Amino acid sequence: MAVIQATKISKTFYNPSESRAVKTLDDVSFSADKDEFVVLLGPSGCGKSTFLNILAGLTSHDRDGGKVTVHGRTVLAPQPDLIAYMFQDSILYPWRTVIKNVELGLETRAMSRAERRERAFKYLDLVGLRAYADHYPRQISGGMAQRVALCRSLALETEIILMDEPFGALDEQTRATLGSELASICRELKRTVVFVTHSLAEAAFLGDRIAVFSAQPGRIKIDIKNNLPRPRVMGSPEFRNFVDELWLHLQDAKQQAGAAPDRQGSPLGAT
Numbered sequence: 001m002a003v004i005q006a007t008k009i010s011k012t013f014y015n016p017s018e019s020r021a022v023k024t025l026d027d028v029s030f031s032a033d034k035d036e037f038v039v040l041l042g043p044s045g046c047g048k049s050t051f052l053n054i055l056a057g058l059t060s061h062d063r064d065g066g067k068v069t070v071h072g073r074t075v076l077a078p079q080p081d082l083i084a085y086m087f088q089d090s091i092l093y094p095w096r097t098v099i100k101n102v103e104l105g106l107e108t109r110a111m112s113r114a115e116r117r118e119r120a121f122k123y124l125d126l127v128g129l130r131a132y133a134d135h136y137p138r139q140i141s142g143g144m145a146q147r148v149a150l151c152r153s154l155a156l157e158t159e160i161i162l163m164d165e166p167f168g169a170l171d172e173q174t175r176a177t178l179g180s181e182l183a184s185i186c187r188e189l190k191r192t193v194v195f196v197t198h199s200l201a202e203a204a205f206l207g208d209r210i211a212v213f214s215a216q217p218g219r220i221k222i223d224i225k226n227n228l229p230r231p232r233v234m235g236s237p238e239f240r241n242f243v244d245e246l247w248l249h250l251q252d253a254k255q256q257a258g259a260a261p262d263r264q265g266s267p268l269g270a271t
């Protein structure tokens with residue numbers, strides 16, 4: 001049963017440098033079921049962030065009959081009680097401590113201060129950062145800051161979480177660690193997640209399904225079920241085969257967009 005569903009979504013932006021309207025998304029239909037972890041992959045500029053913004057109710061889509069629904073109800077505005085969004089450039093407020101950053105989204109909720117604190121600690125515990133609760137962002141590493149941003153999204157305890165390249169700026173190893181933490185947290189907490197990444201390894205590791213976008217205009221080229229058993233082992237032959245398969249789909253998507261395909265052989269972990 002689909003929790004979030006997008007039907008025939010198109011988006012046209014006005015491009016000022018070309019003085020014309022450009023179709024960024026064309027007729028994108030997509031759904032994520034309860035507790036499903038769906039990854040969106042696609043060339044840069046194909047409209048993944050735009051699509052996530054539309055799912056979140058932050059950006060309107062073209063008025064041509066398309067719609068986004070959550071549990072069958074049309075989304076016309078942000079739904080903070082239903083949908084958490086970790087942006088591509090999620091940042092922590094430097095003047096707030098780690099715990100105050102995690103509490104941020106809860107401050108508008110009808111909760112007591114003690115409840116808020118307890119909730120924030122629960123998620124800091126999950127990612128091993130309780131000891132850093134009173135640190136300021138400048139006193140922690142980039143990887144820790146991403147964990148805090150992750151906690152801030154999880155602490156909202158929404159049924160749906162949208163994540164736009166949440167670990168994009170991290171080194172490969174920290175990224176892999178956070179990826180496996182996220183996989184176990186999501187299994188435990190049972191959330192529906194739509195996750196954008198450029199990393200094929202991350203997609204293969206995390207996704208129950210992977211939707212590959214082609215560009216100009218962005219369309220879902222293929223929607224693949226990830227049958228790798230869990231727990232997944234990065235570097236196992238089956239894992240590598242699946243990453244190779246994703247790489248081929250992505251090369252196809254890039255070619256369709258008129259970009260030169262990558263010539264390098266080994267795709268593991270990059271696009």
Ligand SMILES: Nc1ncnc2c1ncn2[C@@H]1O[C@H](COP(=O)(O)OP(=O)(O)OP(=O)(O)O)[C@@H](O)[C@H]1O
Pocket residue numbers: 013014015024042043044045046047048049050051088
């Ligand atoms: N507010 C806007 N006004 C005009 N054009 C926009 C706007 N937002 C996005 N675009 C255009 O829409 C296209 C898709 O952008 P988007 O950020 O969704 O791509 P993306 O797939 O997330 O790329 P990346 O992988 O680099 O993050 C780009 O050509 C971008 O310039």
Ligand SMILES: [Mg+2]
Pocket residue numbers: 048049050088164
């Ligand atoms: Mg983006």
